[in-house]
Amino acid sequence: xxxxxxxxxxxxxxxxxxxxxxxxxxxxxxxxxxxxxxxxxxxxxxxxxxxxxxxxxxxxxxxxxxxxxxxxxxxxxxxxxxxxxxxxxxxxxxxxxxxxxxxxxxxxxxxxxxxxxxxxxxxxxxxxxxxxxxxxxxxxxxxxxxxxxxxxxxxxxxxxxxxxxxxxxxxxxxxxxxxxxxxxxxxxxxxxxxxxxxxxxxxxxxxxxxxxxxxxxxxxxxxxxxxxxxxxxxxxxxxxxxxxxxxxxxxxxxxxxxxxxxxxxxxxxxxxxxxxxxxxxxxxxxxxxxxxxxxxxxxxxxxxxxxxxxxxxxxxxxxxxxxxxxxxxxxxxxxxxxxxxxxxxxxxxxxxxxxxxxxxxxxxxxxxxxxxxxxxxxxxxxxxxxxxxxxxxxxxxxxxxxxxxxxxxxxxxxxxxxxxxxxxxxxxxxxxxxxxxxxxxxxxxxxxxxxxxxxxxxxxxxxxxxxxxxxxxxxxx
Numbered sequence: 001x002x003x004x005x006x007x008x009x010x011x012x013x014x015x016x017x018x019x020x021x022x023x024x025x026x027x028x029x030x031x032x033x034x035x036x037x038x039x040x041x042x043x044x045x046x047x048x049x050x051x052x053x054x055x056x057x058x059x060x061x062x063x064x065x066x067x068x069x070x071x072x073x074x075x076x077x078x079x080x081x082x083x084x085x086x087x088x089x090x091x092x093x094x095x096x097x098x099x100x101x102x103x104x105x106x107x108x109x110x111x112x113x114x115x116x117x118x119x120x121x122x123x124x125x126x127x128x129x130x131x132x133x134x135x136x137x138x139x140x141x142x143x144x145x146x147x148x149x150x151x152x153x154x155x156x157x158x159x160x161x162x163x164x165x166x167x168x169x170x171x172x173x174x175x176x177x178x179x180x181x182x183x184x185x186x187x188x189x190x191x192x193x194x195x196x197x198x199x200x201x202x203x204x205x206x207x208x209x210x211x212x213x214x215x216x217x218x219x220x221x222x223x224x225x226x227x228x229x230x231x232x233x234x235x236x237x238x239x240x241x242x243x244x245x246x247x248x249x250x251x252x253x254x255x256x257x258x259x260x261x262x263x264x265x266x267x268x269x270x271x272x273x274x275x276x277x278x279x280x281x282x283x284x285x286x287x288x289x290x291x292x293x294x295x296x297x298x299x300x301x302x303x304x305x306x307x308x309x310x311x312x313x314x315x316x317x318x319x320x321x322x323x324x325x326x327x328x329x330x331x332x333x334x335x336x337x338x339x340x341x342x343x344x345x346x347x348x349x350x351x352x353x354x355x356x357x358x359x360x361x362x363x364x365x366x367x368x369x370x371x372x373x374x375x376x377x378x379x380x381x382x383x384x385x386x387x388x389x390x391x392x393x394x395x396x397x398x399x400x401x402x403x404x405x406x407x408x409x410x411x412x413x414x415x416x417x418x419x420x421x422x423x424x425x426x427x428x429x430x431x432x433x434x435x436x437x438x439x440x441x442x443x444x445x446x447x448x449x450x451x452x453x454x455x456x457x458x459x460x461x462x463x464x465x466x467x468x469x470x471x472x473x474x475x476x477x
Contacts, residue, residue, distance in 0.1 A: 032092070033085065033152060034090060034091055034092070034095055035091070035098070036151060036152045037148055037150070037151040037152060038150070038151045041147050041148050041150055041151060042099065042104065045108070045143075045144040045147050045148050046104055046105065046108040048143045048144050048147065049107065049108055049111055049144060050107075050108075053143045053144075054111070054143065054144050055142055056142065056143045056357055056358070056359065057140060057141070057142060057143075057357065057358035058139075058140075058141065058142070058143050058146045058354060058357050059138060059139070059140050059354070059355050059356040059357070059358070059380075059381045060138065060146050060150075060353060060354055060355065061135040061138055061352075061353050061355045061377070061378075061382070062135060062136055062137035062138070062139070062153065062157065062352055063132075063135050063136060063350070063351065063353075064132055064136075064348065064349045064350045065132055065133060065349055065374060065375075066132050066349065067131075067132055067165070068162060068166070068342065068344075068345035068347070069166075069169070069345045070455065071169065071455055072131075072452050072455045072457070072458055073129050073130065073131055073448070073452065073459060074129075074130050074132075074161055074164075074165040074348070075127065075128075075129065075130075075161060075164040075165045075202065075203055075441055076124055076125075076126060076127065076129075076130045076136055076157075076161055076164075077126055077127065077157075077160035077161050077163070077164035077198075077203070077437075078126070078156040078157040078159070078160035078161060078195075078199070079123055079125075079126035079137075079157075079421065080126060080431060080432065080437075081156050081160070081195070082121075082152070082153055082156055082157070083121075083422055083427045083431075085152060085156075086117040086121070087117075087422075087425070087426065087427060089115070089117045090115055090116065091112040095112070096109050096112060096113060099112070111144070116425060117145050117149070117425070118141065118142070118424075118425060119139060119140055119141025119142065119146060119149075119422075120139075120140040120141065120420060120423045121137065121138070121139055121140075121420070121421050121422035121423075122137065122138040122419060122420050123137040123138070123418060123419065123421045124136050124137070124384075124417045124418060124419075125419070125440060126432065126437050126440075127164075127202055127437040127438065127440040127441035127444065128440075128441075128444055129393075129441075129444045129445060129447075129448060131396065131459050133461065134384055134396055134398055134461050135382060135384060135398075135418065136350075137153075137157075137418075138381070138382075138418060139153075139352075140381075143357075150352045153352065154350050154351070154352055156195075157348075157350045158347075158348040158350045159192065159195060159196070159348070160195055160198065160199040160202075161199070161348050161350065162199075162342045162346070162347075162348035163195075163196045163199035163200055163203065163339070163340065163342060164199040164200070164202045164203035164441070165203065165342075165348070166203065166316075166317075166339055166342045167179070167181070167200040167201075167202075167205050167339060168203040168204055168441070168445070169317040170203075170205075170315075170316060170317045170320065170333075170335055170339060171203060171204035171205060172204075172317070172445075172453065173318075173320040173321045174324075174333055175324060177331055177332050178206045178207070178310075178331070178332035178333070179204065179205050179206060179332070179333050179335055180205060180206060180207045180208070180209070180222045180310075180332065180333065180334045180335065181196075181197055181200040181201070181205045181207070181208040181209065181210070181335065181336075181339060181340070182208075182209045182222075182223075182334040182335060182336035183196060183197070183200075183209075183210075183335070183336040183337060183339050183341070184197070184208075184209060184210045184213075184340070185336070186336055186337035186340055186341060187340045187341070188341065193210055193340065194210065194212060194213045194216065196339075196340045197213035197214075197217070197219065197340075198213060198217050198219075198434055200339060200340070201217070201434045201435075201437075201438050202434060202437045202438050202441055203438075203441065204438065204441070204442060205335075205339075206220065206222075207219070207220040207221060207222035208221065208222060209221070209222055209223045209334075217433075217434045218433055218435065219434060222334075224243070224247070224250055224252040224253070224254070224282075225252075225253070225254050226254070227254060227257045227284075229243065229254075230257040230258075236257065236258060236262070236263055236266045237266045237269060237270065240253050240266050240267055240269075240270040241270050241273070244270050244271075244274050244276060245274070248274060248276065251271070251274075251276045251279035251280070252279065252280040252281070252310060253267040253270070253279065253280070253281050253282070254281075254282045254283075254284065255267050255281045255282070255283060256284055256285050260283060260291060261294070261298075263281075264281060264295055264298060264299075267279075267281050268298070268299070268304065271307065272302070276307075277304065277307070278306045278308075279304075279307050279308075280307060280309065280310050280331070280332075281299075281307065281308075281309055282309075282311065282312065282334070283295070283309070283310075283311050283312075283313075284311070284312045284313050285313055288311045288313065288323060288328065288330070289323050289326050289327075289328040292311070292323075292328045292329040292330050293327075293328070293329055295309055296309060296329035308331035308332060309329060309330050309331050309332075310331060310332040310333070310334060311323075311332075311333060311334070312333070312334035312336065314336075314337060314338060315333055315335045315336075315338065316335065316338035316339070316344060318344075320333055353368055353377045354366050354368075355367075355377065355378070355379050355380055355381065355382070356379065356380050356381045363380070363381055363401075365379035365380035365381075365470060365474065367379040367471065367475065367477075369474075369475055369477075376475060378463070378471055379470055379471060379474055380400050380401070380467070381400070381401040382398055382399065382400060383398075383399050383400075383401055383416060383418060384396060384397070384398055384416070384417045384418050385397040385399075385405070385414045385415065385417065386414070386417055387408065387412055387413070387414055388412065388413050388414075388415065388447070389411060391446075392447055392448075392449060393447045393448055393449075393459075394412070394460075395459065395460035395461065396417075396459070396460070396461045397414070397462045397464070398461060398462070398463045398464065398467060399464040399466070399467060400464065400466055400470070403464055403466055403467075
């Protein structure tokens with residue numbers, strides 16, 4: 001018998017590990033989501049078919065009732081994933097067989113065999129600033145198709161809008177300093193890590209530690225070392241020296257594995273030895289504000305005035321605001337668990353409500369009435385406009401789709417926000433990169449009043465008199 005030597009064993013082990021990683025990545029990126037819907041969507045869809053409603057055109061609004069964390073606005077994210085989904089949406093043989101075992105009838109299963117989403121989607125642009133109680137997306141489709149889309153649509157928008165909005169608050173709190181997304185290891189699974197990194201970039205983060213997200217979405221990667229790197233070596237100086245020798249263009253050294261100030265001196269020694277003037281040091285524990293004062297002072301004393309200080313350690317917008325308010329000498333923030341999980345308010349409440357049905361070419365408004373008045377919906381197929389003075393957003397207007405608009409004073413202008421993004425089985429317009437979406441989101445933020453950005457006032461949404469009267473009339477039914 002021939003026994004493999006240690007080198008062969010290592011090669012076999014690495015090959016096996018690589019196969020596992022590749023298989024996991026393949027599952028993660030190609031997983032079939034066609035049955036990702038609540039079970040009652042399927043029972044209702046079959047019911048529509050049996051009741052003769054399969055060709056009835058329905059209009060559904062997507063909106064939310066409040067902004068997380070008591071904010072005044074949100075960042076809309078997740079649209080590209082929804083368009084990718086509906087373009088290829090179908091039910092394969094395994095899906096059909098699974099539903100057969102669940103008791104669905106052959107008529108409905110035959111309907112699903114040729115299923116294709118043929119509806120229309122009207123939506124704000126991804127990265128747009130959006131407000132509570134106004135439609136950000138409208139679905140026009142046959143009853144069965146519109147109903148089956150609800151769950152995937154909501155889980156996509158709720159997660160990505162939540163993280164993009166949280167990221168935007170953190171980035172604005174950082175006041176122009178770099179914010180890096182470090183949350184993969186704290187995310188609620190691989191999908192949340194990937195989509196969370198995507199949304200964080202739309203919200204304004206400048207880089208991510210998530211390598212697969214960087215590959216899939218063209219993101220900038222960030223990351224250097226953990227404490228374990230330092231612990232691997234006989235001493236801290238040798239650990240820093242080895243790292244800078246390997247990565248002189250990415251010389252960020254984690255200095256608090258043992259003693260922060262001894263670590264700083266070792267980092268200075270290595271920077272001087274290799275002629276690094278624009279490196280960085282990172283701290284991950286302790287009193288970050290006080291430490292930053294002392295580190296900045298020492299770096300300046302030794303002539304490393306361009307060396308940056310990066311901090312991490314369960315940061316969010318509130319802790320960052322406090323650090324900077326107290327004058328902390330920090331150049332960048334690594335933000336992980338409190339961003340990727342939206343720790344302070346983990347729910348984004350997008351809902352999906354029927355607002356109209358179409359029969360023989362005529363539209364009939366529908367309303368959902370509740371004793372909780374804030375849950376009573378705004379009926380009918382609607383249009384949404386944003387009114388600007390120069391480049392500053394003043395208010396939004398919501399009207400019935402065929403209603404005439406009032407003339408604006410000459411110094412104001414309107415932009416219609418809900419544009420057709422999917423029709424005739426295809427997306428309308430090109431795919432947008434995360435970089436393009438982040439740039440757009442930033443441009444829209446620049447159009448908001450400073451008091452609105454700082455949550456010192458609320459934004460006005462004007463509802464037309466005709467729409468108010470319709471809601472009041474239907475509420476009395």
